[in-house]
Every structure is written in structure tokens, then in C-alpha cells.
Amino acid sequence: MQALKYSRQRESIKELLMTRRDHPTADMIYTDIRAIFPNISLGTVYRNLSLLSEIGEIKKVSTGDGVDRYDADTSPHNHFVCRQCNAVMDLDMDDIGSIKSAASKNFDGIIEDYSVNFYGICGSCKDNKEN
């Protein structure tokens, strides 16, 4: 069984992620973290992101474009994905937790959780189109 030792790299990755709201990919994190650890490897970044999300300290966000993103905000919230600029942003919206019970109603398995992604054109891309 693993005992989980402290690592400066892992701590740094988590701290970086906590400062961001843009749901960066492993590669974006790797690029930025190299300002602090110039020799860190992409493998280490991936390993730590996996580990952190396994222990629930961060969340993996899949938008369907083939690249995983990460989020230090583990509280329940939903994401919007812009089809034009590919930005992923948090939505400020009412709780939709009731969809979980709606899904459980006629289902014979156990529904543990869910993820919702909204897709469309973000505010700034929309404005750029109009002008």
C-alpha cells in the first residue's frame, strides 16, 4: 500500500492550479510549472494530476475534445465550453442536483455522480463576431 510522501512538485502543481480559473491541460500546467521547476518532466505532471484527482484534491474535466483539463475547485458546479475559442469556464447557475434523482428514478443501478457540459459561443467570441 502506498503511503503518500510529500513532494515539492506535487505541492507546486496544486498551488498553481488553485490560482487558476481557466481549467488548464496537463501541458499548460507543465509549461507554467517549469518557471519554478525547470527540470520537471511532463510525466511527473501527469502522475501528480492523476494522483491529486484520485485523492479528490482536484477534479479532472473532460470536455470531449480529447484533452483532459484540471480544476482545483472541487465543489459542485458546471462548465461551459466555447466552440470558437475552446475556453472552458465555470457557470454561475442554480443548483441542478435534482437531475441526479431524476436519473435514479427508473434505473436499477447506483448513480454516484454526474457531469454536465454546456456548449456554444462565449460572450467575447459572440461580441467579436458582431463587430
Next chain:
Amino acid sequence: MQALKYSRQRESIKELLMTRRDHPTADMIYTDIRAIFPNISLGTVYRNLSLLSEIGEIKKVSTGDGVDRYDADTSPHNHFVCRQCNAVMDLDMDDIGSIKSAASKNFDGIIEDYSVNFYGICGSCKDNKEN
């Protein structure tokens, strides 16, 4: 501009997908379609699945495990993903289209659509555990 010519391969892929409810991956489709076209290539399967989903005849389903799945049912419905057997199944549940307006409320962009995935343990995996 492309004129979209008929192809037996594309037609066959679509027909195969229409007979299935298990949301197969490109590779699963490739395996099965080779019973009909032994020389078809995986590239052709991918190209046709992309094309079919671009023109809206099928839908791509991303469950977050890194492999895309495909669904010939393009009507609005939600999916459940079993964490044990990785099966992807349709949920028989009330319409939750209201989440779209909930998301649009405080949002300055345009929300075109959304996708919801539920995760947990399916009925048969749950039963196997208990026995």
C-alpha cells in the same frame, strides 16, 4: 465545397450503428464491419464516423475515459457510464431541458446545447457484487 457522394462503407457503418444500443467505439465498429467489408480500414471508419456526426446523422459520445463512442440515436437523452464494466447505457428519465435555461440565465454567451453523463455502478455489476 464537398458534394458528399454515396459510399457503401459509410452506409454500412450507419446501419450497423442503428442496430446497436451499446454506444460502440470506432474500433468496435471496425471489428464488426469487417464481417461485411474485410478490407475496410480503421481510417475509413474514423472518417465516416466524423462525417456522419458532422452532418448530424449520428452523435459522438464522450464519457471521459479517452475513447469516443458513437450513437445513432440523435434524440435528446442522457447516458449512464458504469465505472465497473464501462458500459454506456441510455437513461429512461424525465426531460431535463430546463437546465439549459438555468445555465443561460447569468451567462453572456450563447448556449447551444449540453451533454450530461451520469456515473456509478450499473444494475448487473451491483448484483454481482451482492451475490
Next chain:
DNA sequence: GTTTTTGCAAAGTATTTGCAAATGG
């Protein structure tokens, strides 16, 4: 000292793409 983590490089998946030949209209 023992276990975990790292950096590096290589390998593993899933998907896309260039190109000449085949097919469709």
C-alpha cells in the same frame, strides 16, 4: 534504510492525415 517520487526516454492508445488507386455521379 526503506519507500515514494522524480526525470528521462520509450511505449502505448486513440485518432488523423497524405497519397495513389478505386468508386460514384
Next chain:
DNA sequence: CCATTTGCAAATACTTTGCAAAAAC
């Protein structure tokens, strides 16, 4: 014929992994 699609192979994108050295405890 001309445009699109195919099969094949190579390329790409993302992520995981084996291993010896370094760090943590």
C-alpha cells in the same frame, strides 16, 4: 471525366510506464 472516398501506412496527439537516481521520512 471530375470529385469524392478508400485502403494503406505513416504521422500526430495525448497519456502512461519502466527504470535508475534522488528525495522524503
